[in-house]
Amino acid sequence: MNKFGFATIIAGGLATGFLGFAAPAQAAPAGPGNAADTxxxxxxxxxxxxxxxxxxxxxxxxxxxxxVRYDNEDRVVYVTTR
Incomplete structure (x- = not known):
């Protein structure tokens, strides 16, 4: 096997190992309440x-x-409801 192929396999293995340890993304809180409360x-x-x-x-x-979209410079929050 040539050097390029071996390096590709090693890089792929390291990337897979690194991504395996990454924490899953957390969803936004979806607690009880309604738009008026928020x-x-x-x-x-x-x-x-x-x-x-x-x-x-x-x-x-x-x-x-x-x-919900924040504009922190002007302290304005744009909320879209359904």
Whole structure:
């Protein structure tokens, strides 16, 4: 076997071993609550909250959060609900 083939096998084995020890990604917390609770919590922490809704308009206490985007420079949080 030539040097290139041997080096490729070694590099592949090391990469596989390294990735095997990597911790799995953690999902965002999905605890109980609704959009109104989350928005109230963000407001209590001093953020200006701007809400947009996807799909049919529902009250915030019946809605769920789709996405949250922070603008830390201006202390604004953009929340999308469904």
């Amino acid at each position: 928005i109230s919590s963000l407001d209590d922490r001093g953020y200006e909250v701007r809400v947009s809704q996807q799909g049919m308009n529902k009250p915030l206490d019946e809605s769920s959060i789709v996405s």
